[in-house]
Amino acid sequence: MSYLLLQDLDKRYGATPVFSQIECRIAQGEFITLLGPSGCGKSTLLRCIAGLAEVDRGRIMLDGENITHLPPQQRHIGMVFQHYALFPNMTVAQNVAFGLRMQQTPEHETTRRVGEMLELVELQSYADRYPRQLSGGQCQRVALARSLVTRPRLLLLDEPLSALDARIRRHLREQIRRIQHELQLTTIFVTHDQEEALALSDRILLMDKGSIVQNADAETLYTAPVNTFAAGFIGHYNLLDPDAASRLLGEIRTRAAAIRPETIRFADTGIEGMVRQRSLLGNVVRYQVEARGVTLQVDALNRSSADLLPAGSSVLLQIDPAAVLELD
Numbered sequence: 001m002s003y004l005l006l007q008d009l010d011k012r013y014g015a016t017p018v019f020s021q022i023e024c025r026i027a028q029g030e031f032i033t034l035l036g037p038s039g040c041g042k043s044t045l046l047r048c049i050a051g052l053a054e055v056d057r058g059r060i061m062l063d064g065e066n067i068t069h070l071p072p073q074q075r076h077i078g079m080v081f082q083h084y085a086l087f088p089n090m091t092v093a094q095n096v097a098f099g100l101r102m103q104q105t106p107e108h109e110t111t112r113r114v115g116e117m118l119e120l121v122e123l124q125s126y127a128d129r130y131p132r133q134l135s136g137g138q139c140q141r142v143a144l145a146r147s148l149v150t151r152p153r154l155l156l157l158d159e160p161l162s163a164l165d166a167r168i169r170r171h172l173r174e175q176i177r178r179i180q181h182e183l184q185l186t187t188i189f190v191t192h193d194q195e196e197a198l199a200l201s202d203r204i205l206l207m208d209k210g211s212i213v214q215n216a217d218a219e220t221l222y223t224a225p226v227n228t229f230a231a232g233f234i235g236h237y238n239l240l241d242p243d244a245a246s247r248l249l250g251e252i253r254t255r256a257a258a259i260r261p262e263t264i265r266f267a268d269t270g271i272e273g274m275v276r277q278r279s280l281l282g283n284v285v286r287y288q289v290e291a292r293g294v295t296l297q298v299d300a301l302n303r304s305s306a307d308l309l310p311a312g313s314s315v316l317l318q319i320d321p322a323a324v325l326e327l328d
């Protein structure tokens with residue numbers, strides 16, 4: 001049985017549909033990511049699950065209970081937002097204790113559970129600080145501890161990392177994954193960052209314009225996108241219309257083709273091309289290569305600076321036919 005079931009959900013604001021016919025089954029303990037471009041309806045869907053917005057049609061079942069019309073406080077769902085809404089006049093420990101105080105949990109129990117949560121997010125020594133004395137990443141860990149302390153049935157994370165710098169983001173996302181795994185907590189994470197989604201998720205729901213375009217694990221989404229939107233959003237696929245694909249591959253193609261830059265190789269024989277530009281992405285070098293009138297991105301491992309090809313180099317490209325996806 002699914003732990004969380006979203007059935008035929010529709011939502012509109014006035015005449016504008018936000019999402020429609022959302023269907024999804026989520027198992028207990030799964031880490032699901034809602035991924036999609038800005039405005040595709042991710043946050044609104046999350047807010048509907050939390051009870052902060054109403055769906056116009058459909059049913060939301062959590063652990064066998066129909067929660068579609070329950071007020072948020074009766075859903076027992078934890079939520080962390082992009083901007084940490086900590087109480088500025090309360091210490092870290094008081095912020096974390098807030099939900100328990102509202103439930104009138106006995107004082108000794110509150111102290112114990114707050115201590116456990118601060119340990120979980122590695123902020124034990126910050127208990128008496130105020131939010132203004134914390135970094136952005138620390139604030140988000142407090143927000144996480146605050147939403148976990150009441151032992152929610154479901155954790156919803158709405159772009160909790162997007163206001164943080166890249167290094168802190170990576171560290172905190174690993175921490176979130178560890179905590180989620182330790183607590184076996186069913187989690188839905190919203191992001192528009194594909195790298196974050198691929199790194200974190202058991203399963204990704206890729207959304208576009210209010211619909212789920214693909215529902216798959218990271219590997220499937222990366223290697224087998226279902227259409228050109230999915231291929232354009234995930235990885236850095238070369239997307240070629242049928243004309244360009246026919247010219248490049250030297251055979252008639254009637255559908256669009258998608259080729260991942262890392263599946264194209266420089267070789268001793270193959271399609272003639274010319275390097276136009278290169279950019280160093282750290283461990284990878286991304287070349288822009290012109291071949292048969294088509295501009296391609298080709299990724300190569302950055303093994304040594306002696307191997308780097310300058311702009312203007314003639315190259316021969318090998319494209320494995322199995323790596324050419326046909327898409328609509």
Ligand SMILES: Nc1ncnc2c1ncn2[C@@H]1O[C@H](COP(=O)(O)OP(=O)(O)OP(=O)(O)O)[C@@H](O)[C@H]1O
Nearest residue numbers: 013018036037038039040041042043044045191192
């Ligand atoms: N309260 C509201 N009233 C009217 N329209 C809204 C409201 N909230 C969201 N929308 C619209 O619904 C659509 C989906 O918004 P939503 O915030 O769910 O997108 P999102 O995918 O989370 O985007 P982002 O990544 O930018 O946060 C957008 O077109 C937005 O303008």
